[in-house]
Amino acid sequence: MQRSSLTHLQALEAESIEILREVAASFERPVMMYSIGKDSSVLLHLARKAFFPSRIPFPLLHVNTTWKFAEMIAFRDAMAEKHGFDLISHTNPEGLANNINPFDHGSSRFTDIMKTQALRQALDAGRYDAAIGGARRDEEKSRAKERIFSHRNASHAWDPKTQRPELWRVFNTRINPGESMRVFPISNWTELDVWTYIYAEGIELPSLYYARLRPVVERSGTLIMVDDERFRLEPGETPREELVRFRTLGDYPLTGAIRSSAASLPEIIMEMQASRTSEREGRLIDSDSVGSMEKKKQEGYF
Amino acid sequence: MNLPLRSADTDVALWLQQQTDKSLLRFLTCGSVDDGKSTLIGRLLYDSQMVLDDQLASLKRESHNRHVGDEGIDFSLLVDGLSAEREQGITIDVAYRFFSTDKRKFIVADTPGHEQYTRNMATGASNADLALVLIDARKGVLTQTRRHSFILSLIGVKHVVLVVNKIDLVDYDSDVFDRIVAEYRAFAEPLGFKTLAAIPVSALRGDNMLAPSPRTPWYSGAGLVPYLEAIDVSEDRSAELFRFPVQWVNRPNLDFRGFSGTLASGAIAVGDEVLVAASRQRAVISRIVTMDGDLDHAVAGQAVTLVLDREVDVSRGDVLSRQGETPEYSNQFQARMVWMSQEPAFAGRSYLLKVGAQIVPATITDLKFRTNINTLEQTAATKIDLNEVATVTIATDKPIAFDSYATNALTGGFILVDRLSNATLGAGTIDFGLRRAQNLTYQSFDVNRDVRAAMKGQAPQIVWFTGLSGSGKSSIANLLEKRLTAEGRHAYILDGDNVRHGLNRDLGFTEAARVENIRRVGEVARLMADAGLIVLVSFISPFRNERQLAREIAGDISFVEVYVDTPIEVCEARDPKGLYKRARAGEIKNFTGIDSPFEVPTAAELVLHGAEQEPAALADQLHDWLGARS
Numbered sequence: 001m002q003r004s005s006l007t008h009l010q011a012l013e014a015e016s017i018e019i020l021r022e023v024a025a026s027f028e029r030p031v032m033m034y035s036i037g038k039d040s041s042v043l044l045h046l047a048r049k050a051f052f053p054s055r056i057p058f059p060l061l062h063v064n065t066t067w068k069f070a071e072m073i074a075f076r077d078a079m080a081e082k083h084g085f086d087l088i089s090h091t092n093p094e095g096l097a098n099n100i101n102p103f104d105h106g107s108s109r110f111t112d113i114m115k116t117q118a119l120r121q122a123l124d125a126g127r128y129d130a131a132i133g134g135a136r137r138d139e140e141k142s143r144a145k146e147r148i149f150s151h152r153n154a155s156h157a158w159d160p161k162t163q164r165p166e167l168w169r170v171f172n173t174r175i176n177p178g179e180s181m182r183v184f185p186i187s188n189w190t191e192l193d194v195w196t197y198i199y200a201e202g203i204e205l206p207s208l209y210y211a212r213l214r215p216v217v218e219r220s221g222t223l224i225m226v227d228d229e230r231f232r233l234e235p236g237e238t239p240r241e242e243l244v245r246f247r248t249l250g251d252y253p254l255t256g257a258i259r260s261s262a263a264s265l266p267e268i269i270m271e272m273q274a275s276r277t278s279e280r281e282g283r284l285i286d287s288d289s290v291g292s293m294e295k296k297k298q299e300g301y302f
Numbered sequence: 303m304n305l306p307l308r309s310a311d312t313d314v315a316l317w318l319q320q321q322t323d324k325s326l327l328r329f330l331t332c333g334s335v336d337d338g339k340s341t342l343i344g345r346l347l348y349d350s351q352m353v354l355d356d357q358l359a360s361l362k363r364e365s366h367n368r369h370v371g372d373e374g375i376d377f378s379l380l381v382d383g384l385s386a387e388r389e390q391g392i393t394i395d396v397a398y399r400f401f402s403t404d405k406r407k408f409i410v411a412d413t414p415g416h417e418q419y420t421r422n423m424a425t426g427a428s429n430a431d432l433a434l435v436l437i438d439a440r441k442g443v444l445t446q447t448r449r450h451s452f453i454l455s456l457i458g459v460k461h462v463v464l465v466v467n468k469i470d471l472v473d474y475d476s477d478v479f480d481r482i483v484a485e486y487r488a489f490a491e492p493l494g495f496k497t498l499a500a501i502p503v504s505a506l507r508g509d510n511m512l513a514p515s516p517r518t519p520w521y522s523g524a525g526l527v528p529y530l531e532a533i534d535v536s537e538d539r540s541a542e543l544f545r546f547p548v549q550w551v552n553r554p555n556l557d558f559r560g561f562s563g564t565l566a567s568g569a570i571a572v573g574d575e576v577l578v579a580a581s582r583q584r585a586v587i588s589r590i591v592t593m594d595g596d597l598d599h600a601v602a603g604q605a606v607t608l609v610l611d612r613e614v615d616v617s618r619g620d621v622l623s624r625q626g627e628t629p630e631y632s633n634q635f636q637a638r639m640v641w642m643s644q645e646p647a648f649a650g651r652s653y654l655l656k657v658g659a660q661i662v663p664a665t666i667t668d669l670k671f672r673t674n675i676n677t678l679e680q681t682a683a684t685k686i687d688l689n690e691v692a693t694v695t696i697a698t699d700k701p702i703a704f705d706s707y708a709t710n711a712l713t714g715g716f717i718l719v720d721r722l723s724n725a726t727l728g729a730g731t732i733d734f735g736l737r738r739a740q741n742l743t744y745q746s747f748d749v750n751r752d753v754r755a756a757m758k759g760q761a762p763q764i765v766w767f768t769g770l771s772g773s774g775k776s777s778i779a780n781l782l783e784k785r786l787t788a789e790g791r792h793a794y795i796l797d798g799d800n801v802r803h804g805l806n807r808d809l810g811f812t813e814a815a816r817v818e819n820i821r822r823v824g825e826v827a828r829l830m831a832d833a834g835l836i837v838l839v840s841f842i843s844p845f846r847n848e849r850q851l852a853r854e855i856a857g858d859i860s861f862v863e864v865y866v867d868t869p870i871e872v873c874e875a876r877d878p879k880g881l882y883k884r885a886r887a888g889e890i891k892n893f894t895g896i897d898s899p900f901e902v903p904t905a906a907e908l909v910l911h912g913a914e915q916e917p918a919a920l921a922d923q924l925h926d927w928l929g930a931r932s
Contacts, residue, residue: 005536006603008326008407017605018549018564025550025618025659050562050605052593054554137398144397164726165421165642167428168715169564170656174724188409190400196321266314 009197012189013046018169019148019185020050020132024057026173027130027181031123034060034087036072037249038205039134042186042194045203047132048083059086061122061131065114066091067102067251069227075206090122102253103232110251120156123180130173130181138190148187154178195272199265208246209268211260215239222256247272324402327530330411330426330459332450333436338467342436342505343399343412344377349512349527350401377505396426405531420453420675420689421642424729427457428715431535435486436465439472439502443485449675455493456638456691456731458711461535462495465526469518470504476520497533501526539602544568545629545705545713546576546622547658552591552607560591560607561616566658566712568624570608571599578614579621579631579703585610619660621703621713629713630735633701634667637716638693639686643727645720647686649694650817652851653727657716660702663854664718668695684814686728695736707731722846751859754834758792762831764856765928768843768903769866770895771881772873774912774920778866779838781921786836793836796823811892817848824852831859844900862931864924865903868912870895 006014023030032047034040047056062076080087092100095113102110123131137144147163149171164172175181186194198205216223217237224231225246226239231253233239244257245268262271333339362375399410411426413419427433433454437447454462464486472478483500490498501510502518503526509515510525524532545566552560570576574587589609590597600606608622616622621629641647647666655664672683672692686692707714714732719725755762765782767775779795786793802809806822809815820843827837843849853861873895874882885893892898903909908927910920 005325005538005540006601007322008324009322011326011603014564014603014605021550021562021605022659049593051550051552052607053558053560053591054552138400144399162725165425165729166726167425167717167729168711170658170715170717170729172656172717172719172724172726174654174719176724188398188400190402190407192321192402193407196318199318200322266318269318270314 009193009200012186012193013049013197015169015188016043016046016185017050019171019183020047022171022173023130023132023183024051026171029126029128030058030130030132030183031061031088031126031128032056032058032132033134034062034076035134035249036062036068036076036206037134038194038198038209039136039186041203041205042189042197043132043134044079044083044085045201046185056083056085058132059088059126061126061128062087062089063115063118063122064089064091065110065118065251066096067110067114067230067253069206069208069225069249069252069255071206071208072249079204088122088126090118090125092118092121101230102251107254110254123156128180129175130183132183132185134186135184136189136191136194137187146184146187148184149173150182150184151175152180152182156180158182192269192272195265195269199269206249208249211243211245211263211267213241214244214257216242216244216257223259224255225252225257227252320404324405324407326407326409327432327533327535328409328411328430329432329434329530330413330423330430331434331436332413332423332454333434333446333465333467337436337438338378338505339412339436340378341376342434342465342467342503343410345505345508345511346408346410346527347399347401348375348377349508350403396422403527403531408530419449420640420691423450423453424457424640424642427454427459428711428729430459432461432463432530432533433459434463434465436467437482437486439466439468439478439482442482443489445676447486448489451490451493452675452678453640453691455495456640458707458731460496461533462490462498463526463529464498464500466500466502467505469502469509470507474502474509474517476518479521499523499529499533501529539567540569542567542602542710543627543705544570544576544622544624545710546570546608547660547713548616548618548620548622549659551617558609560589560609561620561622562605562607563659564605565600565602567602567710569599569601572597575625576608576610576622577625577628578616579623579629580701581615581620583614584625585612585614587611619658621658621660629703629705631701631703632735633698634695634736635704636670636693636695636733636736637707637730638673638691638733639666639718639728639730641686641688641690641692641728643720643725644688645727646688646813647692647694647718647728648684648814648817650814650821650851651847652721652854654719654721655696655698655702655716656719657702657704657732658713662702663699663721665697666694667697670694684812693733694730696730704732704735706734708733720847721850751832751834754832758834760791760834760836761860762834762836763860763862763928764827764831764837764839764852765862765864765924766827766843766849766852767838767840767864767866768849768906769868769912770870770873770900771842771893772876772878773866773868774910774917775840775842775866777917778910778921778924779840781918782924783838785921785925791836792834793838794830796827796830796837796839796841798841801826811898813845813892816845817851820845820848820852821855824855827852828855828857828859831856842894842900844894844898846901846903849903850905862908862928863903863906865906865909866912866920867902867909872913 051057092114100110100113135143147166152158215226217239223244243261245260246255246257260271262268331339397412399412401408411430413422413426435450466479466482479502502521503510509517512527513525545568546563547566548561549563552562570587572587572590575584577584587608588611590600591607623629649666649669652663652665655662669683670693671680672690673680675691683692705713716730717726718728720727767779769775776797783793783795801823806819809819827839830837877883884890885896894900
């Protein structure tokens with residue numbers, strides 16, 4: 001069959017592959033952020049396609065806060081084993097030594113030290129000149145105007161005033177020594193695109209996305225899973241088993257679960273179509289302060 | 303991508319199949335906030351049910367006391383956020399919005415139009431298949447409408463929908479609509495849009511958005527959304543000439559060598575013969591590799607890896623085509639530029655040019671004219687300022703493969719990049735190659751530089767002095783020349799003032815003239831060094847770009863940049879020619895250090911501190927340094 005025009009998913013896939021190849025061809029030390037979630041899983045799949053039959057020609061970097069769901073770490077290692085990519089895991093050593101955690105230090109400080117600062121440390125240590133991330137423009141208002149190749153100065157800061165215009169598919173990949181680029185190959189995908197692509201391509205995901213009986217507590221309207229014994233129960237609080245799943249994955253004490261019976265991909269997609277709340281609602285990190293995503297980005301968060 | 307039909311969820315599977323098979327339409331919206339653009343986009347998002355409950359709840363709260371439609375919502379709040387952005391000092395440029403219907407997925411490039419409209423619109427238009435041109439029915443066709451439409455035609459957007467908004471505010475009057483449409487059609491005629499539809503709407507009230515409105519019985523066309531769902535914008539790029547820019551050489555092991563890239567246009571099949579544009583070498587496609595298995599055939603837009611049947615020299619930036627259908631291959635072309643930087647463009651200045659995967663140094667050789675985007679008038683120009691459009695000729699350091707933008711946007715659209723800051727300065731669309739360039743080759747003679755240098759017993763080089771007026775450049779150069787001459791060497795001083803009396807008599811002191819001044823001196827210095835001389839150039843040369851240009855003109859000749867670093871207070875106190883005094887009095891304009899900048903060298907081979915030592919000592923220091931170097 002000769003197809004003369006591509007479907008929207010085929011077009012998005014091709015665009016992302018082109019971006020990934022441009023990174024490999026234009027930078028000396030690229031790295032791909034790997035957060036183990038669905039967007040990362042799509043990114044990993046696209047990278048395998050972009051360079052096939054070669055291996056992915058750059059390492060994948062996981063910033064491990066040590067508070068991820070246990071299953072995420074197991075899944076991460078299994079993927080590295082299965083697809084043969086180089087995996088780098090980094091934890092902020094000072095944060096670790098000082099036992100920085102979301103219970104004692106609050107989500108904002110915890111995120112700053114264990115995520116933002118840790119990411120900067122890892123990028124500096126690897127002297128990476130390009131860091132590929134899975135952010136999408138439909139996620140949040142401040143992302144809607146983010147470039148696909150987003151320039152960062154030597155201290156990893158994003159200066160919205162010096163954003164480079166991006167025309168056609170001609171990406172300006174030039175940087176000076178010490179500067180770096182953040183690259184977002186799935187900028188133009190929506191959440192629904194990600195899910196339908198996962199379904200169409202049979203991409204593996206951690207089971208946390210599927211509804212299972214899990215031990216949760218409810219705090220100010222948010223369901224938090226008690227993933228290990230470090231969780232601090234408040235007086236009188238006991239975890240109860242509920243049928244829940246997660247729409248995004250992160251640090252388990254900061255990630256809200258939703259009550260759901262969707263145990264398969266089609267069910268998740270159908271439920272998502274029927275659901276009427278936005279994706280980031282379950283991420284406690286964004287509602288910490290007003291304009292927080294914008295601020296985090298300027299500080300170097302993805 | 304064909305989905306397996308899973309027995310348990312046939313309905314879901316069918317629905318998903320429909321999702322994956324949707325086509326994609328990228329469009330941009332032109333018009334200012336006053337035309338109701340935000341309301342229109344907000345309405346599109348709302349009608350396609352992209353607005354979620356949590357957003358809707360906060361929206362209804364915020365809409366209180368505002369301009370609301372029947373739904374009690376101010377739709378513009380969905381996309382606005384602009385005032386907040388302004389407060390945060392964020393550049394307001396292109397924002398991308400997404401929505402989808404049962405038939406299509408849409409990506410909207412939303413380009414707020416007030417400031418830097420040309421730059422933002424060109425950026426948004428570069429990836430758009432279609433544009434919505436918004437008009438306020440009460441105001442009709444404005445200068446701004448014309449400006450937007452010209453930029454659309456410049457970037458080559460082929461399909462336009464004229465959205466005559468706020469039709470409710472003119473009492474749904476068909477005469478108003480007809481008058482606006484007639485006026486616009488007359489204006490847009492020469493712009494060559496392939497399709498042009500006009501729809502009367504009220505974004506606020508929803509008229510002719512999803513379905514024909516009963517309030518406009520005189521309008522028989524489709525609503526905006528059905529129109530966008532149905533319009534065929536496919537260019538059938540697969541039917542065009544085959545172009546494959548090689549992006550990345552795929553070499554996992556010694557047994558496999560493939561060329562990864564995306565088909566810019568055309569189609570290719572295993573067994574087809576291809577030609578490398580630069581080397582004119584031919585080969586046959588032996589495999590089309592993807593992770594999903596080999597293909598026998600690939601079309602425009604697909605990202606694949608091609609394997610050739612024989613060893614040919616192909617690397618990133620090469621363009622594969624078919625024999626007899628090759629792209630142009632030249633080092634000169636005419637183009638239209640949209641300038642996007644505060645720093646103006648000048649003829650003679652060196653930039654980096656990127657087209658496809660090719661990056662080469664390039665110079666604007668001629669600024670033919672500037673086009674006034676409001677009146678379409680063409681006027682002479684010596685520079686291109688931010689948001690201006692100009693027609694130029696460009697020369698690249700080596701030949702590149704390209705097509706005219708009109709035939710292929712992906713192989714005919716380019717950007718110019720600053721060589722020091724790496725900022726994207728402008729975007730260009732190639733009109734045509736200048737074949738003249740291909741016939742112009744360098745003559746090579748038997749007596750060459752090496753022979754002449756050997757006769758003189760010296761290594762030719764260019765010593766380029768830069769620094770403020772009065773810093774001591776000429777004094778040091780003079781002393782150095784004396785020492786070299788005493789040693790029996792052949793040196794020559796090119797001095798700024800002296801050259802301006804002769805060779806560069808026609809040049810003034812504007813930035814454009816300064817660029818040309820340095821270019822000529824750079825060329826003369828190179829010729830003299832080629833003749834075997836040691837050339838001492840004593841020029842203020844305040845701009846990094848021009849010093850870099852001089853260095854590039856020197857090519858393989860040794861080039862030493864010497865920065866005579868003397869504080870301006872010292873130079874001004876010396877004032878050997880009384881120039882500072884006159885500049886301070888306002889008698890001389892564009893005087894370096896007073897009202898024109900001096901960009902401190904960051905790549906100078908040697909820095910001499912003019913305030914700390916006498917010229918003789920500095921000349922000695924330089925002499926020894928040069929001696930130790932050779």
